[in-house]
Amino acid sequence: MRFRELREHAWEKGFAALTKFKARKNHCLVPRDYVERDYKLGQWVSVQRYSRATISAERRRRLDAIGFVWDWREYAWEEGFAVLTKFKAREGHCHVPSLRIEGRFKLGHWVAAQRRKKDTISSERRKRLEKIEFMWNAFKSRWEEAFSALATFKAREGHCRLPLEHIEGTFRLGRWVSVQRSNKDTMLAERKKRLDEIGFVWRVVQRKKYGSRLNHQSPTTPNKLPLQFSAIG
Numbered sequence: 001m002r003f004r005e006l007r008e009h010a011w012e013k014g015f016a017a018l019t020k021f022k023a024r025k026n027h028c029l030v031p032r033d034y035v036e037r038d039y040k041l042g043q044w045v046s047v048q049r050y051s052r053a054t055i056s057a058e059r060r061r062r063l064d065a066i067g068f069v070w071d072w073r074e075y076a077w078e079e080g081f082a083v084l085t086k087f088k089a090r091e092g093h094c095h096v097p098s099l100r101i102e103g104r105f106k107l108g109h110w111v112a113a114q115r116r117k118k119d120t121i122s123s124e125r126r127k128r129l130e131k132i133e134f135m136w137n138a139f140k141s142r143w144e145e146a147f148s149a150l151a152t153f154k155a156r157e158g159h160c161r162l163p164l165e166h167i168e169g170t171f172r173l174g175r176w177v178s179v180q181r182s183n184k185d186t187m188l189a190e191r192k193k194r195l196d197e198i199g200f201v202w203r204v205v206q207r208k209k210y211g212s213r214l215n216h217q218s219p220t221t222p223n224k225l226p227l228q229f230s231a232i233g
Contacts, residue, residue: 011059013039014039014041014044014045014048015059015062015063017036017037017039017041017044018030018041018044018045018066018068019066020036021036021041022066022067027067027069028045028066028067028068028069029069029072029075030042030045032045032046048063048068049070049071049072052070077125079105080105080107080110080111080114081125081128081129083102083103083105083107083110084096084107084110084111084132084134085132086102087100087102087107088132088133091148093133093144093148094111094132094133094134094135094141095135095141095142095144095145095148096108096111096141096145097145097169097170097171098111098112099170111134112138114129114134115136115138118136143191145171146171146173146176147191147194147195149168149169149171149173149176150162150168150173150176150177150195150198150200151198152168153168153173154198154199159199159201160177160198160199160200160201161201161204162174162177164178177200180195180200181202181203181204184202
């Protein structure tokens with residue numbers, strides 16, 4: 001078999017392996033070190049990307065037809081944006097926890113990466129992110145994330161009295177609530193108003209380890225108070 005025929009055979013073998021990968025995975029994002037039954041498919045895919053400018057029109061057409069990804073960075077960004085858009089549609093906001101995983105996609109990491117690139121991201125990408133109300137300020141987003149968690153707790157439990165060590169999902173909500181109390185005198189008026197509207201408890205006293213319940217405790221909800229604290233305002 002002549003050299004040209006060998007090269008043609010090798011290309012067809014790689015294309016066939018990629019076609020099977022696509023049928024099974026529903027995408028062509030093959031990891032660089034991926035091996036398909038002793039065949040180094042990841043390396044073959046990398047070679048096609050490097051040969052983008054010189055590959056024949058017929059081969060390019062066939063690769064495009066199965067959704068070949070020529071620029072994996074562009075694809076990765078679009079994938080992240082699509083996942084964030086679905087998150088926004090479901091949750092009503094873009095306050096993604098830093099460790100949040102959607103399916104198998106590390107959305108929290110992707111969001112953090114966009115914030116780090118705030119000054120260098122393309123205007124087109126910035127515009128698309130801002131259209132879905134992406135929050136560039138991580139600290140502000142963190143506050144909104146916590147407030148959303150507190151609102152969820154209130155809707156479920158009927159009050160905002162949390163033990164200091166309470167964790168909501170993976171968020172240390174009890175600690176956050178404590179910080180808001182400490183920041184009461186310096187907090188933005190808009191934030192204080194929003195907390196007041198959901199019945200935030202600004203003052204608490206620690207119960208004695210042994211002893212009766214406090215006299216001012218509401219008799220209608222005796223079992224809903226946390227073990228560590230009682231509300232006094």
